[in-house]
Amino acid sequence: MTTTPGDLDAVGQALGPLARRHHPLGALTTYRVGGSAALFVEADDEARLVAVGHALAGRNVPVLVVGRGSNLLVADRGFDGLAVSLGAGFETLSIEGTHVRAGAALSLPVLARRTAAAGLHGLEWAVGVPGSVGGAIRMNAGGHGSDTAATLVRYRWVDLATGTAHGAPAERLGAGYRHTSVAPTEMVTEGTFRLEAGDPATARATIDEIVRWRRANQPGGSNAGSVFTNPPGDSAGRLIEACGLKGTRMGTAEVSTKHANFIQADQGGSADDVRRLIDHVRATVAAATGVTLHTEVQMVGFDDLAERVR
Numbered sequence: 001m002t003t004t005p006g007d008l009d010a011v012g013q014a015l016g017p018l019a020r021r022h023h024p025l026g027a028l029t030t031y032r033v034g035g036s037a038a039l040f041v042e043a044d045d046e047a048r049l050v051a052v053g054h055a056l057a058g059r060n061v062p063v064l065v066v067g068r069g070s071n072l073l074v075a076d077r078g079f080d081g082l083a084v085s086l087g088a089g090f091e092t093l094s095i096e097g098t099h100v101r102a103g104a105a106l107s108l109p110v111l112a113r114r115t116a117a118a119g120l121h122g123l124e125w126a127v128g129v130p131g132s133v134g135g136a137i138r139m140n141a142g143g144h145g146s147d148t149a150a151t152l153v154r155y156r157w158v159d160l161a162t163g164t165a166h167g168a169p170a171e172r173l174g175a176g177y178r179h180t181s182v183a184p185t186e187m188v189t190e191g192t193f194r195l196e197a198g199d200p201a202t203a204r205a206t207i208d209e210i211v212r213w214r215r216a217n218q219p220g221g222s223n224a225g226s227v228f229t230n231p232p233g234d235s236a237g238r239l240i241e242a243c244g245l246k247g248t249r250m251g252t253a254e255v256s257t258k259h260a261n262f263i264q265a266d267q268g269g270s271a272d273d274v275r276r277l278i279d280h281v282r283a284t285v286a287a288a289t290g291v292t293l294h295t296e297v298q299m300v301g302f303d304d305l306a307e308r309v310r
Contacts, residue, residue, distance in 0.1 A: 003038070003080045007059035011082060012039050014055035018048065025083055025300075026076075026271055029069030030130060032222045033252075034271035035078025035301065037064070044089030046158055046165050046189055052084055053163025063160050064300055065187050067135035068107065071224055075301030076272045084160065086134065090189060095120070099153075100193045104134030108141070115195060116203035122151040122195040124206040128214045130225070134188035139296070140175040144210055149175035154192040161185040178229050178296055219258040222265040227278060228293040236293055237261035240281055243288050250277040275302060 012019050019039050026034020039061075043049045056063065062081035066072065090105035095118050102111055112127035125144040126136065135141065136148045137155050152170040159166065161183075173180040182188065218225075228236035240246070240260035248255045252269025255277065256262035263281075265274050282293050 001060065001062040001081075003062060004060035007061050008038055008081070011055050011059055011061050015039075015041060015052065018043075018051070019082075023083070025066070025079055026074040028066060028085070029072045029074060030222065030224050031069075031073055031265045031271065031274060032267070033076075033265045033269050033274065034074030035076050037079045037081070037083035039082040040085070041082065042085045042087045044087035046156075049084070049158040049160065049187055049189070050163045050165060052082070053158065053160045056082065056160060057163060063185050065134075065138075065160075065184065067105075067132040067138075068130065070129070070131040071135060071139065071296060071298055073224065073271055073274055073278075073297050073299050075275070075299075076270055077301055079301045084187060086132075086187070086189070090134075092190075098195050098197055100195060102133045102191050102193070104132060104137070104188045104190055106133045108132065108136055112207060115193075116207050117200055119198055119200040119203065120195040121198040121203055121206075122146070123193065124203055124210060127207045128210050133191050137173070137188045137191050138180060138182045139178050140173070140180050141178070144213075147175075147177075148191075149173065149180075151193040151195055152191055153194045155188055156190040157182070157186045157188045159183075159186050165189075217259060219256045219262050219264060222267065222269075223256070223262045224297050226261045226296055227263050228261055228282070229296050231291050231293065234291070235261075239285050239289055239291060239293070243284050245281055245284060248277065248280070250280060253277040255281065272302075275299060 022036045023040030025037040064083045066083050066085040086105040090103035092103035094101045108126035108129045112123050115123050125146045140148050156167040237260045246260045247257045251273035252266040253273040254264050286292050
């Protein structure tokens, strides 16, 4: 969708002080590079999200749902639409027996550690994912042999296209490998998980082991984790490394020398460099192996993609 300038102004006026203009967006991602959003809203409750939906109704303004930015690459030219994020009001957590209700803005490492401390098993893997509950539900995040869909039983969302709030069983998601049916305008607000009762010490030991493994095998710095999903029966990292691409650099972006499926951005670097390197890696692997890699990273604001969500 291409923004209609008059509609963008109308949305900004309808939202009043709730909307911020030309707000840094790339800085909110784990890449720490990229431009600004023409409009930005941080909402602390579902009522404000509904208000955003009402402001958008009938107007030609693209919407971007922003979590903790661990899966976004924002073009240097920015995003010519409305970016919506969740505030502290969505960082809630309640535990009743083996049922856990978590606000969508709660970080996954916090969720993992607090459920482990309560002696609950099933979300230990989340300690190594620098995202939020909402983002995990949206893309069925996972790792270390499990994923979000394994324990999620119900979730809530607000459809920003209609300004309406909903709740449904997790089956509605149709979750697969790093994929769900959540639409680009559907903003997840809460998830309910059913875990298994167990020993807090055992859960903490599992978390400690995951943290050790991540530190030993994955790089720190400015990146978005795995750039590409694993093709069936293979590893994206293995294919990239086999093509001799570790350490490949384009401008301010580099394929990690520690893990080939990570691309690092230099401090103060360019998101467009990261994008060029992603395209180069994909083309090289396809030419050498016949395998087309697909990105986990959502690319925003690039000319050829418009605002299409991969």
